Amino acid sequence: MARFHTVLALSAATVILSGCDASRGPVERGAPPPPVETAKPAGATCARPTKVADPSNVAALPPRAGNFCLDPSGSDRGYGDGAKEPLKPGICDVFDGECEIYVQHGAKRVNEARYVDDGGSKATVDVKHSRFGSPEQALAMFTKRALGAGDPAHPDTPRPIEGGGLATLGLGNAYVWRGSDLAEITVNDAELSVDELKKRGDELLPALVKDVGDRFTGPTELPGAAKLLPTKARLPNGIRYELADLLVTGGGAGAFGFYRDGDRRWRVLAAATTSEADAKAALAKLAAGGAPEKGPGDGATRVVVGPTKAEWLILRSGSNVLGVGDELLVLRAGMSDDERAKRSLTLDEKRSRLAALVTDHAHATPSGGTPAARPSK
Numbered sequence: 181m182a183r184f185h186t187v188l189a190l191s192a193a194t195v196i197l198s199g200c201d202a203s204r205g206p207v208e209r210g211a212p213p214p215p216v217e218t219a220k221p222a223g224a225t226c227a228r229p230t231k232v233a234d235p236s237n238v239a240a241l242p243p244r245a246g247n248f249c250l251d252p253s254g255s256d257r258g259y260g261d262g263a264k265e266p267l268k269p270g271i272c273d274v275f276d277g278e279c280e281i282y283v284q285h286g287a288k289r290v291n292e293a294r295y296v297d298d299g300g301s302k303a304t305v306d307v308k309h310s311r312f313g314s315p316e317q318a319l320a321m322f323t324k325r326a327l328g329a330g331d332p333a334h335p336d337t338p339r340p341i342e343g344g345g346l347a348t349l350g351l352g353n354a355y356v357w358r359g360s361d362l363a364e365i366t367v368n369d370a371e372l373s374v375d376e377l378k379k380r381g382d383e384l385l386p387a388l389v390k391d392v393g394d395r396f397t398g399p400t401e402l403p404g405a406a407k408l409l410p411t412k413a414r415l416p417n418g419i420r421y422e423l424a425d426l427l428v429t430g431g432g433a434g435a436f437g438f439y440r441d442g443d444r445r446w447r448v449l450a451a452a453t454t455s456e457a458d459a460k461a462a463l464a465k466l467a468a469g470g471a472p473e474k475g476p477g478d479g480a481t482r483v484v485v486g487p488t489k490a491e492w493l494i495l496r497s498g499s500n501v502l503g504v505g506d507e508l509l510v511l512r513a514g515m516s517d518d519e520r521a522k523r524s525l526t527l528d529e530k531r532s533r534l535a536a537l538v539t540d541h542a543h544a545t546p547s548g549g550t551p552a553a554r555p556s557k
Contacts, residue, residue: 224298226249226296226298228253230250232250233254234263236262237256238256240363240392241395242388242391245387248296248305250293251294255293258291259290263290267287267288268283270290285324287317288311288313293306294307295307301369302371304367304369309363311362315403318361319421325364326348326350332416338353342390342393343386343390344356344357352377358396363393365389404452405421405434408435408450408500414438415438419436436448443523445506447506447507449466449492459500460479463495463496466483470482470492475493475531476539478497480494485508487513491527497538504533504534
């Protein structure tokens with residue numbers, strides 16, 4: 181009898197300790213924790229057999245970039261002319277909702293590819309390669325990305341580096357333009373601080389940009405209006421190409437150059453057309469509302485633009501339109517004459533620079549149109 185009571189007591193204790201009863205059922209246990217993820221050993225990533233989704237997506241890219249290699253798993257994609265997928269909606273994911281900007285700039289084909297770290301980290305280098313309908317369109321997109329509405333004199337502006345026709349290096353990212361091609365290259369590593377990301381980009385990207393720029397096959401010289409901009413006193417990264425709104429809304433296509441001499445700043449504008457008649461029409465848009473001005477070219481006009489009253493002198497020279505004006509980025513509404521004089525050229529200085537510009541390019545530079553592509557040497 182004593183043995184029976186002992187067994188009964190042990191059974192009751194087991195039920196109490198287990199926390200189970202007939203009404204509640206068995207205790208649910210959570211899923212086991214996931215295994216701890218460990219870094220791949222150095223050299224294991226790029227040693228895998230390589231495949232790509234489409235060889236044409238990576239034809240302009242080197243297989244390696246420092247310790248990185250093109251993703252062996254074939255994560256490349258292509259959209260548009262000659263690609264497996266249409267331009268839209270694919271590029272809307274590539275450019276995070278900015279696809280219309282690329283369409284408006286004449287993008288015809290966009291490829292994306294990824295480099296992975298052979299050292300085993302999760303870092304990647306992502307490349308977006310766009311091909312446009314003309315060198316002017318590609319240059320306009322390059323300057324929009326590398327400069328945008330910013331000031332090339334600002335210390336945070338991406339700095340020029342060697343590669344293609346033009347290339348810049350920013351904070352862990354880089355851009356390279358040549359002919360009708362533009363590559364946007366970005367280092368991605370969530371584990372790096374801003375300073376570490378900059379250091380990683382500075383170490384890795386210049387060589388990759390140079391290699392990519394060498395593989396593009398278009399001309400390296402600036403196209404059309406950009407070729408008319410003088411180089412003396414031009415700021416590094418100091419070009420912006422506009423496709424439709426040069427100086428004013430509806431001002432047409434052309435280029436701005438950004439210049440500095442000490443504390444004084446100014447811009448030069450250039451529009452290259454295919455005929456004198458087209459140049460006269462372009463000048464009429466840019467100089468609307470202005471006053472006649474003496475000048476070496478045709479139709480010289482003094483124009484005051486915007487709330488800061490930026491002063492411009494604009495004229496036609498053959499089938500080109502040229503202008504010299506105040507730098508909008510250093511002016512503000514209500515500035516005194518003394519403040520303005522410290523930051524801008526005088527009217528006579530603008531006249532002198534515009535006359536020199538006409539003289540320099542009247543015979544030396546072909547006018548207008550998209551220059552014919554020629555094989556790189």
